[in-house]
Amino acid sequence: MTRWATFDCFGTLVDWRHGIATGIELLFPGRGAELLEVYNRIEPQVQAEQPVRRYREVLAESLRRTAAEAGVELVPDDASVLGTGLPYWPVFPDVRPALTALREAGWRLALLTNCDRDLIGETQRRLAVPIDVTVTAEDVGSYKPGHAHFTRFASSFDATRENWVHIAQSHLHDMVPAQALDIRRVWINRHAEDHDPSIADAVLPGLGDLVATVERVHAS
Structure with missing residues (x-):
């Protein structure tokens, strides 16, 4: 059998935690650990809203909402940083x-x-x-x-x-x-x-x- x-x-x-925090740190130095906790709460909500959404887009949308909640400015093209870094x-x-x-x-x-x-x-x-x-x-x-x-x-x-x-x-x-x-x-x-x-x-x-x-x- x-x-x-x-x-x-x-x-x-x-x-995963290191990957998310490091990606955030690239954009917002000194805020990686703090914003990781916000991101960790938001990502399951994004996944549940549209279950067919690709994970690369889940990462980007979760980061957009994390930045908005934290009151930090996310350059639109920078939302792809997590999907780009994930293989590493x-x-x-x-x-x-x-x-x-x-x-x-x-x-x-x-x-x-x-x-x-x-x-x-x-x-x-x-x-x-x-x-x-x-x-x-x-x-x-x-x-x-x-x-x-x-x-x-x-x-x-x-x-x-x-x-x-x-x-x-x-x-x-x-x-x-x-x-x-x-x-x-x-x-x-x-x-x-x-x-x-x-x-x-x-x-x-x-x-x-x-x-x-x-x-x-x-x-x-």
Whole structure:
């Protein structure tokens, strides 16, 4: 039986917060960390308004609204800075060893990502570990925490609770829908957030002990 380990990408494998804050910092020096928190609140609203909107445009529109709320002037052409920089956002140092170890343990790997096909393609080259399947927001016409990524993956690859573990950092975008769909799940709580940990089958601060945890969750 094929065993699947699916991942969210940005926030779990790639440092999304660093990428957003650094892009903002290029335009508004000294304001990156502050405006990141505004952006982090606005982006899910933009995604929910028009689920078919491409992620590159979600990034741009979210930045426009962030600048407007913060009262800073955004030159119109500068709204593209986040989409332009995304392919260079850093991969967390624990990612390549963990993904490699999972493959060596017999798991196939997939990404369920709130991203466009072209952008995730650029990102995958930096993961430097083969990914078997990618399901994007562009593919399904919606953004997590909607269920379409999960249902498309399940129907396309015969993935069920018996052969599938989902691993992700976002409690809202990934743990909540995975619980609702009864998918085994590991919450990577990289930022020591105080969300309810009981909705996950396991909680880790990073990917350092991932293989043993995934194996244990799968067997439970």
